[in-house]
Amino acid sequence: MQIRYFLALSLLPNLVSAQEPTDTEAVELHCVINPPVSSSIDERQQVPNLSAEDIVIISDRSEAAMGDKAHFSGNVSFSQGTRHISADEAILDQKNEQLDANGNLIFSDEMFTVTADSLNAQMVSSSATLNGAQYWLHGQQIHGDAEQLKVTEQNNLELRNTNFTTCPVGDNSWLLEAEEIRIDSTEEWGEIWDAKIRIAGVPVMYVPYMTIPISDKRKSGFLFPDFSTSTTNGVEVSTPYYWNISPEYDLTFTPTYMSARGFYSKTEFRYLAGEDQDGQFNLEYLANDDKLDNSPDRYLYHWRHQGSINENWRVQANFTDVSDNNYFNDLSSDVNRSTDNQLSRVGEINYFEKDWDFGMKVQDIKVLGEDEVPYQVMPQLNFNYQTNDFWEGLDFKFNSELTNFQHKENEYSTATRFHMEPSITLPIQGPAGSLTSEIKLLQTQYWQNNIASDSELEDTVSRTIPQARLHGQINFERETHMFDADFRQTLEPQFQYLYVGYEDQDGIGIYDSAKLQEDYFGLFRDRRYSGLDRIADANQMTLGLTTRLFDDANIEKLKVSIGQIIYFQDSKINFADENVEVSPSTSVLAAEVDANLYQDWFISGAVQFDSEQGETKKSEVTLDFRPSNDKLLQFSYRYVPDLLNTNTNDRVDISQVGMRTSWPISDDLYFVGNFYYDLNESRSIETYTGVQYEACCWAMRLSYHYRIKTNYDDDLNPSIDTREQFESGVYLNFIIKGLGGSGPLGVEDMLNEGLFNYRKPLYLSN
Known part of the structure; x- marks a missing residue:
């Protein structure tokens, strides 16, 4: 190894001639070492004509002997490439190509920052071992302690007797303790052995082996389970597994146990077809529904595809089928909601030019719960031309x-x-x-x-x-x-x-x-x-x-x-x-109004009035109080006369009032509630209450849902009289951020839970 020293000009003759240790103030030592170890951009700019392999060492005092050891003390700084080390004291052993540092020690690069009691770096292998370490991963909330932390030649991390969390320093709402953790800087995933998960200091789970993400990169593994209980399905436990097949394909398999029905599985396969096309397949299956007598298999299959072939051609496809009319009413599908009763099957291909376009479409619609079957479009060809002026x-x-x-x-x-x-x-x-x-x-x-x-x-x-x-x-x-x-x-x-x-x-x-x-x-x-x-x-x-x-x-x-x-x-x-x-x-006389009544109060309404018969054909009104983005109070009323009830084929009048709110109880705790009441039937048709706590490192939602069920006659259960008229359930969602959960819970999706989606007030022009 060849080492050259560049000192201040006044000190250079002493170093070259005497070859004895020299004590100086604010001495800068510039080393060229192969293989490289670290650098700092700001410090490198102070020294001209540096290569990418140069090491810059800055300290208040130094003692150096050519070819032997160099001792640095007082605000010591080593840097090269993306690595930087600062300490109170450091010794550079040129003969053994080794660096030892201690005292207020900080080690950092593009991936992480570590503080430690001591450091031993081997320059030949470009590795470093730090004892008594605390570490932080850049761009992530992940940080923790380790008895020993090793930085490998590939810039990976190996930690012994360690722990980590995504909570702020001093907040151990959850903590993972492990005998060993290895973090791959290229794959940006970590492997953990002999792990215990503690929540509020209490151990709740032991995992012999697991993997975790340290970035947004995808990796195969189990996601957090979901728990719920309802009168329809009983106790329900889901444990989704994510399979990262390749950059273009992935699959999520969700086995679910329902105490009232049996084993229910859901599979979602997503794919990319080039840069501009994507799609997914869904398969859901429940064999021998325990809640139905002599039940055949219940299933769903769904395919969606969309995108552009080139700048002129566009394609789209969507196909869904279910085994029975009440599939969405009984099971929590990933494809449709219980309020959806039409399954669209459509395939389209279109060609676009500046003034004209051409398209071909096939379409079939399946209507659940109705005897009348719509016509199929097999196929439809369209040609449109337009020229202005x-x-x-x-x-x-x-x-x-x-x-x-x-x-x-x-x-x-x-x-x-x-x-x-x-x-x-x-x-x-x-x-x-x-x-x-x-x-x-x-x-x-x-x-x-x-x-x-x-x-x-x-x-x-x-x-x-x-x-x-x-x-x-x-x-x-x-x-x-x-x-x-x-x-x-x-x-x-x-x-x-x-x-x-x-x-x-x-x-x-x-x-x-x-x-x-x-x-x-x-x-x-x-x-x-x-x-x-x-x-x-x-x-x-x-x-x-x-x-x-x-x-x-x-x-x-x-x-x-x-x-x-x-x-x-x-x-x-x-x-x-x-x-x-x-x-x-x-x-009809049709009228609509949208107004900012006063400060944060908004009203939106519409009415259709038969002026000749003196009857209201349809009306709806919502009154919103929204003082901020996270605070909402909404009152609503809707009236629709002579509406067909698809369950009984009778004509009924709909007259309903509703209230919906989303309100922060504190900075981390939110309350969401919905209530809808049928004035004609004098009964509640939906009640939803939920509280959600979300900290920076974990989130939990507890909710209760009571709602009227949509029931159709079908071959599985010919009489709707034997089906529940109302459904109630308790749902618990818990996510530890940083351990592969499905993402933070959102208040917005709580507003859309249930039969009636939240409709924002029309904010007019602002």
């Missing part, structure tokens, strides 16, 4: 589709539909308002098969319907003073005249059409029904008005909209597939 400010669009409708049951008719829809639009827009004129020609051809002998459907139908629409809006604004404040108020009246020609459509079946909602924005649609099987004739005018209030900071404090359709002629087309005249001369 092609002549004198006119825009041109051409939409078309070719759809083949099939049905799983032979007694239903099938059809092929070809539709073309060219349109010309003249948009005129300015600060004061806008005026849009549009004409369309709706040309549709049907070829229908398997028509029943007593049906009015025709083998071939050609339908041509003209359509014209004129939509205008004017923007007024003024400065006003109200509620002891200055505002800018807008007044935005708008109108739409719509003409749609009439053609008898009795000979066409219903394949994909349904009635659309008549909310405020729905009043300005140009269709009454979705799909193309029924195009209602129209000769009508829609009148609407919106007003807004903006404060001095240009924040919207109030928005009110109201509108109604005036029918000049009664429509002869309705969804009952008959030529029955619709008698009302006006539509």
Whole structure:
């Protein structure tokens, strides 16, 4: 090994000639050693022309003999590369290529920082051993103590008689003690032998071997279990296992024991297909449900794929199937919620250019709990073209589709539909308002098969319907003073005249059409029904008005909209597939309001009122108090008359009130509660209460849930009378951060627990 000393110029002659130890003040020693050990960027900048292998040593005092030992004391600093050592005293043994340091010792590199009583570094192997160590991993909350800590040549850590936690220093809410820990700096995972986990100082678990993450890198291993108990499933224990197959694939297997039903397994496989495509497979299985007599196997399988092939081509696929109608009502699936009763099976491929696009789609929808089976789209081809300002400010669009409708049951008719829809639009827009004129020609051809002998459907139908629409809006604004404040108020009246020609459509079946909602924005649609099987004739005018209030900071404090359709002629087309005249001369009166009432109070509401019959068709209102992002109090009411109950096929009125809150009890403790009450039935339909404690190193959630169950007739249990009408349960989630848990618990997902998801108030413009 070749060592060269560079001292202050005044001391250099003494060192070279005498070869005797020298005592100096603020002496800098620069060493070139192979293999490298450590460096500090700031200190390296003080010495010119350094290579990546250079060692810089700084101290208050030094005694050095060429080829022998160098003794440094007082604010000693060794650095090279990413490693840095500081100590009160250090001895560099040049002959044995060894460094010993002690006293206020700190060792650090890109991965970790260690304080220790003493250090012994071997320069040949680039390894170091520290005794009485305390360590911290950079970028992580992980830290701990070790009787002995060794840094290997590969920059890995080996710890003996050690412990670690992710809690702050002095907080031992949880602590893992181990006989040995090895941390791989490349894989960024740790291996642990003979470990005990202590919570609040009490040992709760012994693990002979385990692995833990020290970064966001994925690694195979068990995740933390989940515990719950409910009237539906009994005691439920889940122990998920994560398998990191490769950078492109992973799998999570979750075996679950339910005391009331048996063994239930869930498997999720995720994959990446190149840089721009991804997907997943789910398989869930329960054999011989103990809660059902002579139960066949219950299962779910699901596939989802999406992404882009290149800059023009996009693909999407989604397929889900279950064994029975009540699968989501009874089991905690990872795919759908209990309130979902439609399973979508769709596959699409689309090609996009600047002015046109082309697509192909197949679709099948399975509706749980209903006897009627929707039609399948097998397949649908779409071609759309659009060009703006092609002549004198006119825009041109051409939409078309070719759809083949099939049905799983032979007694239903099938059809092929070809539709073309060219349109010309003249948009005129300015600060004061806008005026849009549009004409369309709706040309549709049907070829229908398997028509029943007593049906009015025709083998071939050609339908041509003209359509014209004129939509205008004017923007007024003024400065006003109200509620002891200055505002800018807008007044935005708008109108739409719509003409749609009439053609008898009795000979066409219903394949994909349904009635659309008549909310405020729905009043300005140009269709009454979705799909193309029924195009209602129209000769009508829609009148609407919106007003807004903006404060001095240009924040919207109030928005009110109201509108109604005036029918000049009664429509002869309705969804009952008959030529029955619709008698009302006006539509419902639709109104919506969103307002910041006062400081942190917000109100949002909508109503649909039949002005001719004097009846409310639908109404809902929410009142929110949200003084900060983590504080919420919401009251709600909704009313929907004459709604179909899918369980009994009866018509019922829905009148429900609800309350929802999320409130911090302290900095670490949150309370979340939901309560919904049915005024017509005089009973609670859902109650949810939960408390969550989240510290920096662990989190726990305890919740109680009571809710009405959705029950369907099916082959597994033909009578819904034998099923529970209500379900209640207690759920416990516990996560120790840093030991491979599924991530910190969130208050937001507690708000979405249950039948009614949380809907944030409309914060207007702020």
